[in-house]
Amino acid sequence: MKTNKSDIMEIMEQIVSFTKERDWDQFHNGKDLALALSIEAAELNEAFLWKKAEEVNIEKIKEELADIFNYAFLIANKYDLDIKKIISDKITNNANKYPIEKSKGSARKYTEL
Ligand SMILES: [Mg+2]
Structure with a gap:
């Protein structure tokens, strides 16, 4: 992935x-955006509910993952x-918490560990 x-x-x-074209920014406070992201994550989980992981509908995964990314x-x-910096910083932190030789x-x- 590039x-x-x-x-x-x-x-x-x-x-x-x-968002601006629809004047939806007025609804997008941090709390409700976080709730919406969590709800979309639950919808992703729902795609797997009562199925084996390999039975999941990939189109449903794409849709819910896009919703999650959208809110993120x-x-x-x-x-x-x-975004690039916070992800990079988190990877660095995780690398420190999970040294290869231990994890x-x-x-x-x-x-x-
Ligand atoms: Mg959704």
Whole structure:
């Protein structure tokens, strides 16, 4: 997967433009955006409910994942966050919490390594 800053900016512009054209920013406070993201995550879970993972409808996954990304981008925009930086920082933090020599092939939480 190749994503660069201009891809992120392009997506953000599309999402923000969509929202502004409908005057929906008035509804998009941080709390409700977070709730909406959580609800979309639940809809993603619903796609798997009562099925084996391999039976999931990939079109439903695409739809719900796009909803999740949409709200995640709106939250980042609301708080003027640099998406590339916050993801990169989180990966660095996770790499420190999960050193390869301790975590490779293990599903244990970092507190149990
Ligand atoms: Mg949805």
